[in-house]
Amino acid sequence: MNVAANVATDAAGNNNTAATQSTQAVDTAVPTVVITDDTTGTATGDVTYTLTFSESVTGFAADDITVSGGSKGSFTAVSGSVYTLVVTPDASSTSDITVNVAANVATDVAGNNNTAATQSTQAVDTAVPTVVITDDTTGTATGDVTYTFTFSESVTGFAADDITVSGGSKGSFTAVSGSVYTLVVTPDASS
Known part of the structure; x- marks a missing residue:
């Protein structure tokens, strides 16, 4: 923010001097998160999910991830913005695995909470033929x-x-x- 010289005058007729510039950092960008996995086609075993935030976040944990059609395994913070989760599909199942991250579970350095991720869906076939x-x-x-x-x-x-x-x-x-x-x-x- 700036105030130029000579834009205001006091009662004696003296003009002001220019103000020292004031700067305030702003971060209103909320972190977003994208969920991908390492399996193409139909999963028959463990699936590793990568959760990639648009910037570094804090407070994100395995409990912030909702999984159906499988069970959570190893959770790893690769960096402040990249996390992985291994999911084991349900046994004898042909139901998809779905993975969700809700809004407001992780925070960037400015205190902005994340938006919800688009649900990830992975086809599964762990049913053995009889x-x-x-x-x-x-x-x-x-x-x-x-x-x-x-x-x-x-x-x-x-x-x-x-x-x-x-x-x-x-x-x-x-x-x-x-x-x-x-x-x-x-x-x-x-x-």
Whole structure:
């Protein structure tokens, strides 16, 4: 702030001298925070989240982060503006992990509180596929039996060699879809 010379006059007609400039630092910019993670696609294990503030803050802790679909693990202050949090997805889950940081949980050097972060959402699949085996024969088999293997979700890598047969021999193996397979078994002779 400035006051120039000769802009005011006293009763005797004397003009003022210029004032020494007055400076006041101003910081009204609130810290913002962006949440990112290290997993592309669907998470099947731990996910490391990075929480990056627009400037250094104090008072930020793991308790200021809200997580659903997983549990909080290691929390690290990398710097005054960068923090990491490891989240372990819920077991046997296909529910997304969501991570939130509310407003007013961290403060910059000027005392400005942060704004809320945009929610981070990460797809998860920790559900293990299950398989049910059925056959097409009621009662006692007198000939070939077709077994159907129905998985709870699409799978890859399933082959006839993954099936153990006792009391018969493997025949035709067919992938009906990614989750349904069939195998024809011929009973042993004279069984």
